[in-house]
Amino acid sequence: EADIYQTPRYLVIGTGKKITLECSQTMGHDKMYWYQQDPGMELHLIHYSYGVNSTEKGDLSSESTVSRIRTEHFPLTLESARPSHTSQYLCASGGLAKNIQYFGAGTRLSVL
Amino acid sequence: AQTVTQSQPEMSVQEAETVTLSCTYDTSESDYYLFWYKQPPSRQMILVIRQEAYKQQNATENRFSVNFQKAAKSFSLKISDSQLGDAAMYFCAYRSARGGSEKLVFGKGTKLTVNP
Numbered sequence: 064e065a066d067i068y069q070t071p072r073y074l075v076i077g078t079g080k081k082i083t084l085e086c087s088q089t090m091g092h093d094k095m096y097w098y099q100q101d102p103g104m105e106l107h108l109i110h111y112s113y114g115v116n117s118t119e120k121g122d123l124s125s126e127s128t129v130s131r132i133r134t135e136h137f138p139l140t141l142e143s144a145r146p147s148h149t150s151q152y153l154c155a156s157g158g159l160a161k162n163i164q165y166f167g168a169g170t171r172l173s174v175l
Numbered sequence: 176a177q178t179v180t181q182s183q184p185e186m187s188v189q190e191a192e193t194v195t196l197s198c199t200y201d202t203s204e205s206d207y208y209l210f211w212y213k214q215p216p217s218r219q220m221i222l223v224i225r226q227e228a229y230k231q232q233n234a235t236e237n238r239f240s241v242n243f244q245k246a247a248k249s250f251s252l253k254i255s256d257s258q259l260g261d262a263a264m265y266f267c268a269y270r271s272a273r274g275g276s277e278k279l280v281f282g283k284g285t286k287l288t289v290n291p
Contacts, residue, residue: 094277096277096278098279103283103284104283105179105266105281105282105283105284106266106279106281107281108277108278108279111277111278119277121277121278122278153220162208162270162272163210163222163225164279165222166212166219166220166221167219168217168218168219169219169220
């Protein structure tokens with residue numbers, strides 16, 4: 064079944080560590096997105112990609128970086144995690160049809 | 176910049192009853208899309224319903240329907256015959272139809288509780 068997968072679901076890590084949040088989709092979509100969601104708050108777009116080798120920053124400034132080497136894979140990296148990075152990170156993908164974005168289950172990150 | 180406002184942080188409904196979640200938005204654009212997403216606790220966010228601004232007819236999906244009032248910039252979601260599985264956070268979202276505009280603009284969400 065076509066879907067979008069995020070790993071890990073939960074991550075607790077110490078300050079200064081490098082982390083990569085994984086996102087993969089089997090929906091054949093060209094466009095992929097990363098949103099950040101603080102508890103009880105709305106989602107904010109931090110990165111997006113139109114396709115392979117394309118990455119763009121979203122509205123919310125983020126110290127994270129992304130890469131898009133394969134169509135189905137859109138990982139997010141934090142070089143040096145800080146407590147201010149504690150949040151939920153949601154990955155999404157979308158095709159041309161109907162402008163709908165499909166979301167993964169999210170990664171809940173806690174930096175101590 | 177576009178904004179989306181959900182004025183009800185929490186709502187509750189009895190099983191089998193009907194509930195309406197409110198959403199208003201602000202935009203200067205005439206062509207756009209509106210969405211309602213459902214986010215169950217610790218689970219994947221899924222699309223509930225979608226509305227194209229140029230269509231006057233309100234979208235419906237089984238027990239879910241919207242009341243789209245373009246002039247008033249209002250986009251409420253009605254859930255009929257509420258079920259326990261409807262309990263979740265509901266987010267209203269806006270997306271411009273302008274080419275190259277990728278982001279969804281979300282409201283803060285409404286937490287819906289369904290009482291048995």
